[in-house]
Amino acid sequence: MASASDPHASAFSAAELEFLAEDETIEIVPNLKMDALNFISGDFGPFRPQIPAQAPLWLAVALKKRGKCTIRAPEWMSVVNLTQVLEAERDSDKFQPLPFHYVEISRLLIDHARDDIPDIYMVRSLVEDIKDVRFHKIGKGLESISAGGTFALKLKNLSAMEANIVRPFVTRALETFYKLGSSDMIQETDHAPNRQQTADRGPRRQLKDR
Amino acid sequence: MDSGAGESSAADDYESLMSTTDAELLKTAWRNEKAAPEILNFAADLVQRSRQQIQLMEEMVDDYINDGVDPLTVSLYQIDLDRTMFLLRSYLRTRLQKIEKYVFHIQKTAEEWNRLSKQEQKFASRFAGDIKNHLDQSVLSRLPDQYQSHLRQSAASEEDDMVPEPQLDSYVVCRSKKYLGTYQLDDGGEELINIEVDDMYALPYKAIKPLVESGQVDLV
Structure with a gap:
């Protein structure tokens, strides 16, 4: 759908990706007593003071905002691990395995649970650096798409947001290669102007309106 | 229903x-x-x-x-x-x-x-x-x-x-839920990919349409 009439549209908005990321579970340490919660999205709790428990990110953030828990930053968000990832990311052409929603999760935690993340400034700049290195790699990777008829492009370890950002460009580029390589190219170009007209009906009608 | x-x-x-x-x-x-x-x-x-x-x-x-x-x-x-x-x-x-x-x-x-x-x-x-x-x-x-x-x-x-x-040959990004092994993308049998758990691919929608319908891969 995105490709047919609205070439610059990504399938998901940033807010929608954040929405998806908010369902990832994270460890919290509650400071209140609360019975088990039986949500549509699953059962969580019961929560007891100082006893670590698993909760989806949105629940953790909601509790955190009300001062009812501390959030334990996930293992991969430690300075040690992020430093390693950044180095490996710089040294290799491959993408390092990170959580699918690493950008959104780190962003949410940095925004809402700053006092729960050790070395938050370090963590933030490391995440930023990793993001930059990865985007640079994506950019370089795109240059090599054309080499040898690419039918399917493997995006190993790419995160949700990264995939979403390159989607409009990559899918259209691949589509074009695909069409150039296929035999019904002539037919395709024949159809294109017609579609244009169909899509334009709306505005034109306004001109004719009396 | x-x-x-x-x-x-x-x-x-x-x-x-x-x-x-x-x-x-x-x-x-x-x-x-x-x-x-x-x-x-x-x-x-x-x-x-x-x-x-x-x-x-x-x-x-x-x-x-x-x-x-x-x-x-x-x-x-x-x-x-x-x-x-x-x-x-x-x-x-x-x-x-x-x-x-x-x-x-x-x-x-x-x-x-x-x-x-x-x-x-x-x-x-x-x-x-x-x-x-x-x-x-x-x-x-x-x-x-x-x-x-x-x-x-x-x-x-x-x-x-x-x-x-709808353009069925437009590209989509998909992620596999489980190991699917070698999968043939086109009728000619020239394009084969090996799908592992959590693999992500950009490929034409029509090539994986059956996999989406049977729930074996998710579009992302």
Whole structure:
């Protein structure tokens, strides 16, 4: 759908990706007593003071905002691990395995649970650096798409947001290669102007309106 | 629930055995619907179940408020409820947008028509009628006879060439849920990929259409 009439549209908005990321579970340490919660999205709790428990990110953030828990930053968000990832990311052409929603999760935690993340400034700049290195790699990777008829492009370890950002460009580029390589190219170009007209009906009608 | 989406129920049953919650399934259905170029099978059973759960939850939240349950707990249930309702609404709305866009194509393709729910079919028929009337009244009726069809450029056209169709060869990004082994992408058998768990690929939608329909890969 995105490709047919609205070439610059990504399938998901940033807010929608954040929405998806908010369902990832994270460890919290509650400071209140609360019975088990039986949500549509699953059962969580019961929560007891100082006893670590698993909760989806949105629940953790909601509790955190009300001062009812501390959030334990996930293992991969430690300075040690992020430093390693950044180095490996710089040294290799491959993408390092990170959580699918690493950008959104780190962003949410940095925004809402700053006092729960050790070395938050370090963590933030490391995440930023990793993001930059990865985007640079994506950019370089795109240059090599054309080499040898690419039918399917493997995006190993790419995160949700990264995939979403390159989607409009990559899918259209691949589509074009695909069409150039296929035999019904002539037919395709024949159809294109017609579609244009169909899509334009709306505005034109306004001109004719009396 | 209705004949339109009868085929999907078998897949739904299988899915619900495999996966944990309906919320998870709804999320997958929503994501697939948003990313796929064409309209997918209406997840009738899933929507039905989600509706019931939302209703139950709404009643429960009301009861909690009346019973004076801790406001914090109530607000958490409310967030969960809002999130599920958002998913359901966005799912249905995404489908309506596709129907509006491809209404004439869906109408004349029996297979795609059957993917709609009863209500969606009703909506599509009315929408198609309205659009046709609108085009007739505003422009087409004033054109020479041979240009009056809303489906064809002129009477000389051999096929309906003014009907927008979904581009099935447009590229999508997908992620596999499990190991699928070697998978053949095209009819010629020249394009083979090896699909492992959690692999992500950008490839033409039509190549993996069966995998999306059977729930083996998710569009992201």
